[in-house]
Amino acid sequence: MSAMPALGDLRVLDISAFVGAPFAAACLAEFGAEFLKIERPDVRDSRRQLGTPSETGDSYFWLSEARNKKCITLD
Secondary structure, eight states: OOOOOTTTTOEEEEOOOSSHHHHHHHHHHHTTOEEEEEEOTTTOOGGGGSSSBOTTSSBHHHHHHTTTEEEEEOO
8 A cells, every 4th residue: 555645636827937946846846746838838937948958958947957757839
């Protein structure tokens, strides 16, 4: 029998755009909350290009901030 994560029954829309809120969301996701990161389809999140780029094209900063989140676009 596996225990449910502490925030396993929480679902959150992440529409944040600056460092503090996305970091807090990533921390909450570590405790099991389900996060849907909403991005605009034309510009996406500017943090994808902030810092050192990875092999995927997104920055390592973005990969850290977006961990444990599902990203979708919404117009």
